[in-house]
Amino acid sequence: MVEATALARNAAGIETVISVLKQRFGDRLQTGASVREQHGHTTTWIENQSPDAVVFPHSTEEVSEVVKICAVHKVPVIPFGTGTSLEGHVNAPAGGICIDLGHMNKVLAVHEGDLDCVVQPGVTREELNTYLRDKGLFFPIDPGANASLGGMAATRASGTNAVRYGTMKDNVLSLEAVMPDGRVIRTGHRAKKSSAGYDLTRLLIGAEGTLGVITELTLRLQGIPEAVSSARCSFPSVDDACQAVMATIQFGIPVARIELLDTLSVQAANAYSGLDLPETPLLLLEFHGSETGAAEQSETFGEIADEFGGSGFVATASTEERSKLWQARHDMYWASLQLRPGARGISTDVCVPISRLAECVTQAQDKAAELNLLAPVVGHVGDGNFHTLVLIDMGVPDEVARAEEFVGWLNDTAISMEGTCTGEHGIGQGKKPYLIRELGAATQYMAAIKTALDPDNIMNPGKIV
Amino acid sequence: MVEATALARNAAGIETVISVLKQRFGDRLQTGASVREQHGHTTTWIENQSPDAVVFPHSTEEVSEVVKICAVHKVPVIPFGTGTSLEGHVNAPAGGICIDLGHMNKVLAVHEGDLDCVVQPGVTREELNTYLRDKGLFFPIDPGANASLGGMAATRASGTNAVRYGTMKDNVLSLEAVMPDGRVIRTGHRAKKSSAGYDLTRLLIGAEGTLGVITELTLRLQGIPEAVSSARCSFPSVDDACQAVMATIQFGIPVARIELLDTLSVQAANAYSGLDLPETPLLLLEFHGSETGAAEQSETFGEIADEFGGSGFVATASTEERSKLWQARHDMYWASLQLRPGARGISTDVCVPISRLAECVTQAQDKAAELNLLAPVVGHVGDGNFHTLVLIDMGVPDEVARAEEFVGWLNDTAISMEGTCTGEHGIGQGKKPYLIRELGAATQYMAAIKTALDPDNIMNPGKIV
Numbered sequence: 001m002v003e004a005t006a007l008a009r010n011a012a013g014i015e016t017v018i019s020v021l022k023q024r025f026g027d028r029l030q031t032g033a034s035v036r037e038q039h040g041h042t043t044t045w046i047e048n049q050s051p052d053a054v055v056f057p058h059s060t061e062e063v064s065e066v067v068k069i070c071a072v073h074k075v076p077v078i079p080f081g082t083g084t085s086l087e088g089h090v091n092a093p094a095g096g097i098c099i100d101l102g103h104m105n106k107v108l109a110v111h112e113g114d115l116d117c118v119v120q121p122g123v124t125r126e127e128l129n130t131y132l133r134d135k136g137l138f139f140p141i142d143p144g145a146n147a148s149l150g151g152m153a154a155t156r157a158s159g160t161n162a163v164r165y166g167t168m169k170d171n172v173l174s175l176e177a178v179m180p181d182g183r184v185i186r187t188g189h190r191a192k193k194s195s196a197g198y199d200l201t202r203l204l205i206g207a208e209g210t211l212g213v214i215t216e217l218t219l220r221l222q223g224i225p226e227a228v229s230s231a232r233c234s235f236p237s238v239d240d241a242c243q244a245v246m247a248t249i250q251f252g253i254p255v256a257r258i259e260l261l262d263t264l265s266v267q268a269a270n271a272y273s274g275l276d277l278p279e280t281p282l283l284l285l286e287f288h289g290s291e292t293g294a295a296e297q298s299e300t301f302g303e304i305a306d307e308f309g310g311s312g313f314v315a316t317a318s319t320e321e322r323s324k325l326w327q328a329r330h331d332m333y334w335a336s337l338q339l340r341p342g343a344r345g346i347s348t349d350v351c352v353p354i355s356r357l358a359e360c361v362t363q364a365q366d367k368a369a370e371l372n373l374l375a376p377v378v379g380h381v382g383d384g385n386f387h388t389l390v391l392i393d394m395g396v397p398d399e400v401a402r403a404e405e406f407v408g409w410l411n412d413t414a415i416s417m418e419g420t421c422t423g424e425h426g427i428g429q430g431k432k433p434y435l436i437r438e439l440g441a442a443t444q445y446m447a448a449i450k451t452a453l454d455p456d457n458i459m460n461p462g463k464i465v
Numbered sequence: 466m467v468e469a470t471a472l473a474r475n476a477a478g479i480e481t482v483i484s485v486l487k488q489r490f491g492d493r494l495q496t497g498a499s500v501r502e503q504h505g506h507t508t509t510w511i512e513n514q515s516p517d518a519v520v521f522p523h524s525t526e527e528v529s530e531v532v533k534i535c536a537v538h539k540v541p542v543i544p545f546g547t548g549t550s551l552e553g554h555v556n557a558p559a560g561g562i563c564i565d566l567g568h569m570n571k572v573l574a575v576h577e578g579d580l581d582c583v584v585q586p587g588v589t590r591e592e593l594n595t596y597l598r599d600k601g602l603f604f605p606i607d608p609g610a611n612a613s614l615g616g617m618a619a620t621r622a623s624g625t626n627a628v629r630y631g632t633m634k635d636n637v638l639s640l641e642a643v644m645p646d647g648r649v650i651r652t653g654h655r656a657k658k659s660s661a662g663y664d665l666t667r668l669l670i671g672a673e674g675t676l677g678v679i680t681e682l683t684l685r686l687q688g689i690p691e692a693v694s695s696a697r698c699s700f701p702s703v704d705d706a707c708q709a710v711m712a713t714i715q716f717g718i719p720v721a722r723i724e725l726l727d728t729l730s731v732q733a734a735n736a737y738s739g740l741d742l743p744e745t746p747l748l749l750l751e752f753h754g755s756e757t758g759a760a761e762q763s764e765t766f767g768e769i770a771d772e773f774g775g776s777g778f779v780a781t782a783s784t785e786e787r788s789k790l791w792q793a794r795h796d797m798y799w800a801s802l803q804l805r806p807g808a809r810g811i812s813t814d815v816c817v818p819i820s821r822l823a824e825c826v827t828q829a830q831d832k833a834a835e836l837n838l839l840a841p842v843v844g845h846v847g848d849g850n851f852h853t854l855v856l857i858d859m860g861v862p863d864e865v866a867r868a869e870e871f872v873g874w875l876n877d878t879a880i881s882m883e884g885t886c887t888g889e890h891g892i893g894q895g896k897k898p899y900l901i902r903e904l905g906a907a908t909q910y911m912a913a914i915k916t917a918l919d920p921d922n923i924m925n926p927g928k929i930v
Contacts, residue, residue, distance in 0.1 A: 113711060113820035156660040167658050169667070170635060185907040191816040192848045193632050194885040195621040195671055197892055197900050197929050198911045202634070202667035206660055223717040246578060252688035293758050351656040355578035383657045420659040427662055435662050442650040445918060446663045452917030453910060464662050 002045045002400070004429050007094035007462050013073035014095055018053050020069055021097065028056045039080055039090060039098045045346050045394065045403075046088035046430055051078055051098035058103050060176060060184055060215040067213065068182030070097055074456045077180075079209040081151025082124065084143075086347055087428025089155065089208050093462040099213060101150055107131050108216070115221045116173055116190055121150020121214050128219075137221045140165035143424065144333055150214045155426040156206030160329070163249075163382030164256040164288065165222065167424065169205050176216035177204055180454035190218055203449075208426055209460040211453050225288035228256075230322045231298050231315040232285070233305045234278045238262055238365065238377070241281045242358035244308040245381045249354055251304065253297050255382060257286035259329055262365065264376035265336065272335030273328035278312055283381075284329055286322070329378075336376045336389045343374075343391040348407055350414035351385035351423030360417055364388055364410055371402045385423035412437065427464045435464065467510045467865070469894050472559035472927050478538035479517050479560055485534055486520055486562065493521045504545055504555060504563045510811050510859065510868075511553035511895055516543055516563035523568050525641060525649055525680040532678065533647030535562055539921045542645075544674040546616025547589065549608075551812055552893025554620065554673050558927040564678060566615055572596050573681070580686045581638055581655055586615025586679050593684075602686045605630035608889065609798055615679045620891040621671030625794065628714075628847030629721040629753065630687065632889065634670050641681035642669055645919035655683055668914075673891055674925040676918050690753035693721075695787040696763050696780040697750070698770045699743045703727055703830065703842070706746045707823035709773040710846045714819055716769065718762050720847060722751035724794055727830065729841035730801065737800030738793035743777055748846075749794055751787070794843075801841045801854045808839075808856040813872055815879030816850035816888030825882055829853055829875055836867045850888035877902065892929045900929065 021029045030036075031053045040050035057063045070077045076096025083090055092098065105122035112135055119128060126146045128139050141152060142159035151157075153175065158167035165171065174188030187200040204211055235241035241260055248255060261269060261282045269275055283305075287297040298315045305313055316322060328335070337345050352360045361377060368375040368388065379386025388410065392403045411421035411434040421434035436443050447465045450457070486494045495501075496518045505515035522528045535542045541561025548555055557563065570587035577600055584593060591611045593604050606617060607624035616622075618640065623632035630636065639653030652665040669677055700706035706725055713720060726734060726747045734740055748770075752762040763780045770778055781787060793800070802810050817825045826842060833840035833853065844851025853875065857868045876886035876899045886899040901908050912930045915922070 111818065111820065113715060114818040115715065116818070156664070158658055162658060166635070169664065170631070179910060183906055185910060186904065187907055188904070189880070189885060190818045190883040191850075191879075191885040191888060192819070193623055193627060193816060193850065193888050195814075195887045195889050195891040196885045196896075196903055197671070197908065198676075198914060199621070199634065199664075199667045199671050200907055200910060202664045203914075206662070206664050211663075223715065225717065250578060250580065250688065252690065289758075290761055292761060293754075296755055296757060349660075351658060353576065353579040353581070353655045354657070355576060385656075385658065414656075415654075418655040420654060420656040420661045422660045423656060423658050424660050426660040431661075438661055439651065439653070441648055442652055442665055443662065445644060445650065445665060448917045449663060449668075449914055452913045 002047065004046050004049055004088055004091055004093060005462065006049065009095045010074055013075045014052050017069055017073050017075045017097060021053065021055055021066065025055055030054045039083065039100065040092055041083045042088050042091065043084060044086045044430065045344060046091065049091040049093050051092035052095045054098040054100050056100050056103045060178065063099060063178045063213050063215050064182050064184055066097065066099055067178050070458055071180060071182050074458060076458050076461050077213065078460050079154065079213045081121065081148030082145065084145035084147050085151065085155055085428065086425045087430035089426060089428040089463060091429060101148065110135060112137065114190060115223065116218055117221055118216060118218050119149055120216060121148060123149050125149060125152065132221065136224050138224050139219055140222055141168055141171055144330065149217055153205050153214055153217055154207065154209050156424065158424040160257045160259055160380055162380060163258055164254055169202055171220045172201060172205055173218040173220055174201050175204055175214055177212040177214050179212045180459045206426065208428060208463050210450060210463050211459060227291045227294040227317065228286060228288055229294045229298055229315055229317040230286045230325060231301060231313065232325060233283050233310040233313040235281045235283065236309045238281045238361050239358045240308045241283050242361060242381065244283065244305050244310060245357065246354050247304045248301055249382055251300065253300055255285055255297065256288040257284065258382040259284045260377065260379040260381040260386065262377040264339065265332060265378050268335040268339050268376055269328045269332065272338050273331060275328055284325060332378050333389065336391065339376065340374055340391040344394050345389040345391055346403055346407065348388045348410050349422045349425040350410055350419055351383060352414050352417045352419030354384045356417040356419065357381060357384050360414060361386055363413060367406060367409055371406050373402055373406055383423065384419065429462060467512065469511050469514055469553055469556055469558060470927065471514065474560045475539055478540045482534055482538050482540045482562060483518050486518065486531065490520055495519045504548065504565065505557055506548045507553050507556060508549065509551045509895065510809060511556065514556040514558050516557035517560045519563040519565050521565050521568045525643065528564060528643045528678050528680050529647050529649055531562065531564055532643050535923055536645060536647050539923060541923050541926050542678065543925050544619065544678045546586065546613030547610065549610035549612050550616065550620055550893065551890045552895035554891060554893040554928060556894060566613065575600060577602065579655060580688065581683055582686055583681060583683050584614055585681060587613050589613050590617065597686065601689050603689050604684055605687055606633055606636055609795065614682055618670050618679055618682055619672065619674050621889065623889040625722045625724055625845055627845060628723055629719055634667055636685045637666060637670055638683040638685055639666050640669050640679055642677040642679050644677045645924045671891065673893060673928050675915060675928050675930065676924060692756045692759040692782065693751065693753055694759045694763055694780060694782040695751045695790060696766060696778065697790060698748050698775040698778040700746045700748065701774045703746045703826050704823045705773045706748050707826060707846065709748065709770050709775060710822065711819050712769045713766055714847055716765065718765055720750055720762065721753040722749065723847040724749040725842065725844040725846040725851065727842040729804065730797060730843050733800040733804050733841055734793045734797065737803050738796060740793055749790060797843050798854065801856065804841065805839055805856040809859050810854040810856055811868055811872065813853045813875050814887045814890040815875055815884055816848060817879050817882045817884030819849045821882040821884065822846060822849050825879060826851055828878060832871060832874055836871050838867055838871055848888065849884065894927060
């Protein structure tokens with residue numbers, strides 16, 4: 001594990017709060033080691049820093065009650081969705097109370113006429129889409145994990161559909177949140193657009209629980225398209241594939257998804273998902289539209305792919321084939337781990353202007369080779385965002401050091417290309433130094449906002465600022 | 466004029482700052498009455514509150530210099546674009562220095578491959594689109610006026626294309642801004658998406674210059690579509706027209722524009738723009754896509770319109786006819802004023818969930834009739850946003866009082882329908898009481914952010930919070 005910085009603990013306050021909450025919440029307050037550890041869980045290499053207790057509220061009022069008690073005693077509050085974030089977001093470096101929002105998992109309203117819905121934060125993206133299917137609607141944001149919508153908002157998540165439908169920032173109409181003093185606010189209502197004051201919705205989206213606990217989300221929905229088709233195409237090199245992506249975006253084809261797998265990733269997918277893809281860089285695409293619209297998009301892409309040496313172009317509207325391909329894409333994390341059984345996978349998350357994408361991916365591959373690291377690449381390349389999953393043996397210090405060097409080098413490289421160290425995973429504990437390198441003086445104003453809204457630094461301390 | 470609240474003046478500080486700036490900027494500091502009055506100009510009914518001086522910087526460094534001097538002496542700074550905002554945004558209720566960004570009007574870079582550009586804040590939307598035309602690109606946000614891009618960001622503006630392309634919040638990738646202490650920050654770079662810390666980009670968009678002066682914008686661009694066609698269709702009633710809009714949106718037709726004109730507005734357009742439209746409620750539409758895509762959208766809309774009693778459906782791909790129709794739409798403000806020569810037009814700006822749109826527009830028409838007010842309606846109805854332009858004789862106090870009653874009633878009605886009092890114009894001075902009614906406790910956190918970033922309240926004081 002990579003050590004995470006511990007912060008000073010308010011032991012007396014924590015003890016008091018736990019005894020008050022125990023009385024109030026009974027069995028819904030848990031202090032057992034395994035529950036606590038599970039709530040400091042991180043799927044990356046940052047060490048586990050468990051909270052002192054986990055509480056399971058059922059309502060906004062209960063969240064408010066917990067936060068008010070913690071505020072009085074200046075005890076940290078760590079909001080928790082599904083624990084699938086990657087940068088130590090749910091760690092408790094100063095201990096404190098984890099609020100597990102998993103019991104707040106109701107879809108409160110679906111307004112079909114308005115293409116919106118109101119959900120509690122513990123609803124996962126898959127649960128919501130299952131709920132919506134009969135209504136002909138869907139929510140497009142799909143990070144790798146079956147994350148909770150509250151957590152997805154908190155980290156400004158996106159996924160494979162972002163190239164067409166945007167990220168969480170574009171798909172949340174408004175929020176209800178419990179602020180660090182325990183008061184409940186609404187950041188807006190259900191209008192599709194608004195110029196009413198500071199955009200607190202967007203401020204809380206991506207704040208990683210450091211400014212408040214999201215307790216309700218009003219989400220923008222999409223109609224399930226009349227036609228959905230997918231395509232795959234192999235390329236001689238990552239550079240050719242990226243050039244094809246750039247041309248596709250510039251041509252204005254409204255692709256719903258355009259994903260890159262490098263050769264290593266294709267090999268991993270073939271082995272894990274029983275596929276038989278040519279073992280060269282691959283683009284996976286999905287087209288949404290009317291029957292003619294989706295077909296037209298697919299055809300135009302086919303022509304572009306030709307120009308860049310694409311081969312084995314296969315388009316299909318078959319639901320079964322499509323599902324198999326996209327399931328393989330969603331399983332890439334597990335598939336990649338199988339390239340080196342027993343290894344831990346560390347995911348990078350840089351995002352660069354698309355004109356720099358080919359260069360950035362190629363340089364990343366070269367750098368990984370130079371450092372003798374196994375690091376398959378997958379990417380939401382329509383946005384210029386890609387992940388390398390560095391596969392390392394955490395027991396070999398030199399290997400960990402080389403992985404750290406790689407991650408740092410890649411973040412700095414993306415920043416030097418006018419990009420960002422994080423397209424969708426967030427800062428958490430892991431990327432704090434890079435945030436400062438990326439945004440410089442701006443981070444001081446972030447800190448000022450944090451201090452203004454949370455003067456005692458109780459909301460998810462040690463993250464972002 | 467409706468009186469605006471004056472704030473305490475720091476007369477000594479202002480005098481000192483003017484003498485320092487005069488020395489530094491020479492003729493680029495203006496203190497003449499007409500220049501000052503023009504910079505407190507408001508196109509609405511709020512009285513003019515002129516700044517004490519207007520400075521015309523040429524660079525970010527010069528803006529920073531001005532703000533630093535003002536910060537030392539605690540003197541108000543009012544950023545100014547084109548002065549076309551509607552809620553007293555550029556008024557100077559405590560006097561101070563207006564920073565006119567009109568000389569910072571360069572397009573600094575266009576990255577065709579990335580579909581983005583970098584501009585100074587004084588570039589107007591028309592200037593930018595003229596600059597881009599040869600490159601096959603455009604910037605879609607089009608408020609009524611030929612506003613500056615800095616001002617459009619500051620008010621979170623939108624316009625007729627927002628139903629397809631979103632508002633300023635969706636089309637700005639990042640900003641450079643001079644903060645209240647005079648330091649320069651960048652809120653991001655050119656990546657299409659980012660999860661890097663608090664979203665200061667979105668915080669400054671819509672902050673109306675109260676948190677900083679926007680000195681550079683990185684904007685997302687769109688490729689000019691292969692095909693653009695437009696259509697118009699008349700309806701027996703506003704309700705029918707709104708039902709057709711609702712069905713169009715629910716059906717997922719990606720209309721680029723869908724605008725409502727009520728009967729009064731159609732009459733105004735006929736008279737002003739020499740048209741011969743049937744004098745019943747009208748929808749104007751525009752479709753963007755491939756040749757077949759745009760044609761398909763138009764055809765599907767035609768079928769929907771039929772269901773709701775639409776008549777006189779005319780679709781055209783002719784650039785000339787299209788321009789004539791949209792020019793008439795953009796001239797609606799002037800056309801409406803001609804319904805009552807000499808009257809002043811007060812624009813409302815409510816935005817409601819689309820399922821409530823028909824009800825809200827109809828109630829607004831009834832209320833205007835009840836109050837004996839002439840108030841034509843136009844609307845960006847695909848977003849649920851519409852404007853009534855209340856035409857009043859400012860010399861008749863009873864009429865002004867009735868107009869105030871109407872505006873207040875409409876804002877409250879929209880809020881009660883889970884909407885907002887402002888879809889795109891902003892809060893400024895005029896809507897401060899409604900912001901509190903709309904967002905309650907949330908406004909206290911806005912105030913806390915304002916105090917944290919601008920402790921001396923020098924940045925555009927008296928607006929929003």
